[in-house]
Amino acid sequence: MSVHIGNGTIEMTSMPSIVGFGSAVGRMEGEGPLGSCFDYVSDDSGFGESSWEKAESRLQQHALEQALLRGSIAESDISFMFAGDLLNQCTGSAYSMRNNGLRFVGLYGACSTMAESLSMASVFMDNGIGKYCGALTSSHFCSAERQFRFPETYGGQRPPSAQWTATASGCAIVGAHGQPPYVRAVTVGTIIDMGIKDANNMGAAMAPAAYDTIKTHFANTGTAPESYDLILTGDLGYVGGELLRDLFLQDGIDLGERYNDCGMMIFDREKQDVHAGGSGCGCSASVLCGHILPRIQSGEAHNVLFTATGALMSPTVIQQGESIPAIAHAVHISDNGNITEG
Amino acid sequence: MDYLWAFLIGGAFCAVGQLLIDLTAMTPARILVTYVVSGVFLGAVGVYEPLAEFAGAGATVPLTGFGYNLARGVKEAVQSDGLVGALTGGLQACAGGIAAAVLFGLAAAVVFGRGDKTAKMFG
Amino acid sequence: MKLTESEYGRLAKLRSPNSNVLRNTAMAFLVGGAICCAGQALLNIYKMLGTDEITAGTLTSVTLVFLSAVMTGFGLYDKIAKHAGAGTLVPITGFANAVVSPAMEFKTEGYVLGVGAKIFIIAGPVIVYGLAASAVYGVILFIVRAMRG
Structure with missing residues (x-):
């Protein structure tokens, strides 16, 4: 259980x-x-x-x-x-x-x-x-x-x-438990709203939620960024991704090379006119299912903290002048299926 | 010469609009409302008419010109018909543009397929 | 989180790329100016054909609206607008685009509740506040004229 x-x-x-x-x-x-x-x-x-x-x-x-x-x-x-x-x-x-x-x-x-x-x-x-x-x-x-x-x-x-x-x-x-990839743990996020009101800057609205969930996940599981070869958010884009790094840096944690974002991966920033990157719940889903899971299955990637972020506003509440509440949920996916005794 | 002034004045109206978009948090819809109301005001105080004579389409094609047209229509209608002109003059003066937009909008909905920003251009 | 809302707001602003104001404004100026020049050409042609000043102005507006509707229909107007910004927003062609594009978009919801009801979803405020402002002006004008006798 x-x-x-x-x-x-x-x-x-x-x-x-x-x-x-x-x-x-x-x-x-x-x-x-x-x-x-x-x-x-x-x-x-x-x-x-x-x-x-x-x-x-x-x-x-x-x-x-x-x-x-x-x-x-x-x-x-x-x-x-x-x-x-x-x-x-x-x-x-x-x-x-x-x-x-x-x-x-x-x-x-x-x-x-x-x-x-x-x-x-x-x-x-x-x-x-x-x-x-x-x-x-x-x-x-x-x-x-x-x-x-x-x-x-x-x-x-x-x-x-x-x-x-x-x-x-x-x-x-x-x-049921069989071949990799395995799901080892999940962290359910809480709503974080840092007062961002610009619906054209959802990366900025969501970055604090990603920070909160990832940090909570580390604390609860006793892991650190080094425990993962990929910390993958979806979809903070270039602006939110940068902000997430900033937030961790304030704690003295450098996410470094192991951090990436589905919104940055799915489009070519130079050739495709997509501004701050991709978004939408199909973005992180397709990157996870098309790119990440096959790599875990083949053993190229070992431990991935898949953290999808959502901006939970609607056009109506934005017109009413509300700020954007955001959430992030994390899933630890691994090629290691060993059942740890606790 | 009228082309030069139309270009310069019309371009200037648009450049100001762009500055409002980029430097303030104003949405395009708010900018358009501001333009049309400003046009009514400038028309009412008599500033826009000389500008329209001077810059031609450079003053009448931007949405401030739409506002100026509304004001001009109201002014003429109030002069000839009294208070009721405040209600009828504006739409009378702008009827052509508004009716054309509605009619061509309807026609476009009938004639054209759906738009798609993700589709490849010309193919 | 160590930051307050306002501290985070400042950081977010710092990390968000700014629009290229100079390039955008130059593009808006050029494209907007060009559209007005096209308007001037139409105005001159209609006047040459012998229509009076007011009718020529109306015909110019109608023609520009028509051209904008066709370009919107072919998906060209939004491609230009992406670069021209206010240059395609502020001229009457932008008003036409704002009417035509929802008419096309909401066709899937039917001609009455889709096209008919949503045609002014973007451009409606322009007419509402333009009319309201002009009506206020008309009333003031009427009172002033009455006071002057």
């Missing part, structure tokens, strides 16, 4: 395995530095659908399909599906789950949803609940823009601190 240690960290005792993972992305992500890592790339951002909302649901289905394929898992063997996206009422997920009959738990954690859903799936599996549990999230540039910002053909200028919502989806399917 999973153990609650410290404040907010849940340690796995059986070390559940991520048995299947898949990713699906749009054209720009496919042309980015990680393009060859993704399982499914479509040049048609409509994914053959008549609305952007339907396109996002279709994108999710592609990621799920790829994850099932990779793990040789029958869809009906997934006992519980934890899924989320950025759309109002989580419709991207609800409509992608509409016809498959899966037990569906809809989650909203903005861009933190991949860590949130993976945490839930892992804790369920660690406690022997179900055969497999899935974690699935998506974001789509066009469906996000029309909901949060402007119409596609509107001529606006994005400030340099703005991030670009990735058209991407990732799916991880967690099963």
Whole structure:
């Protein structure tokens, strides 16, 4: 049974395995530095659908399909599906789950949803609940823009601190202890709001939440940055990433080379006009499932602290002058499945 | 010569708008509202008319010109029709531009497919 | 966290890249000026064709709105606007773009509740406050004229 240690960290005792993972992305992500890592790339951002909302649901289905394929898992063997996206009422997920009959738990954690859903799936599996549990999230540039910002053909200028919502989806399917990658521990975040009000600077709004969760995770598990070969946030982008380093430096901790961010990895800053990097809950999901998990599986990476961050505002509360509450959840994924006796 | 002044004055209106975007926290929508209300005010106090005569399209094409047009329409309507002109004059003077935007907007919705900023240009 | 909100706000500002004000302003000036020049050309042509000053002005606006609608439809206007900023925002073509783009975008929600209801979602405030300001001006003008007899 999973153990609650410290404040907010849940340690796995059986070390559940991520048995299947898949990713699906749009054209720009496919042309980015990680393009060859993704399982499914479509040049048609409509994914053959008549609305952007339907396109996002279709994108999710592609990621799920790829994850099932990779793990040789029958869809009906997934006992519980934890899924989320950025759309109002989580419709991207609800409509992608509409016809498959899966037990569906809809989650909203903005861009933190991949860590949130993976945490839930892992804790369920660690406690022997179900055969497999899935974690699935998506974001789509066009469906996000029309909901949060402007119409596609509107001529606006994005400030340099703005991030670009990735058209991407990732799916991880967690099963009982078997082959790597394993989930060893998760830390559930608390909402941190440092008063940032600029919805065009979400990296700055989210960096303190990432700092808080990562620090809590270190304290609760007795680990340090050196315990991980990769501390991966998603998606602080260039501005938030820099700020996270600053916050740790104030504690005398240099994250150094082991720190990276999904929003910085998914696009080419020089060639692709994405300003401060990628965002959206499909960004960290696709980078995790397309790039990171395969590397842990093959033994290239050993211990990854995957910390997805979410900005939990809406256009309505921003118009009311509210600042941006942010959250981060951390998942320790490892190629070491040894069950530690505690 | 009228082209030069249209370019310089029109460009200046836009440059000021850009400075407001970059240096203040003003959103584009607020800037446009400020421009149109300023145009009404400058038209009302009689400053904009000489500018429009001098700079031509450089003063009438920016949104301040839209405001000036509203003020001009109201002024004429109040002179000829009295108080009711305060309600009718503005829209009368700007009817062409507004109706065109609505009509062409509707037509564009019918004719064109969806926009997509992530699509490859020309292909 | 060791920082207060205001300390963090300052740090965040420091780490956030600034817009390239000089380049943006120059681009806005050039593109905005060019659009006004195009307006001047149209104005001159309509006047040459014998229309009066006011009608020529209206026809110029209508033509610019039409051109902007076509460019918006082909996805060209926003590509230029990305570089031109206020240069494409402030001229009447920007107003047209603000009307046409939601009309196109919300077509998926239907012609009545999508296109019809959302067409002024961006440009609406311009009309609301422009009309309100002009009405206030009209009332003041009326009172002043009445007092002068």
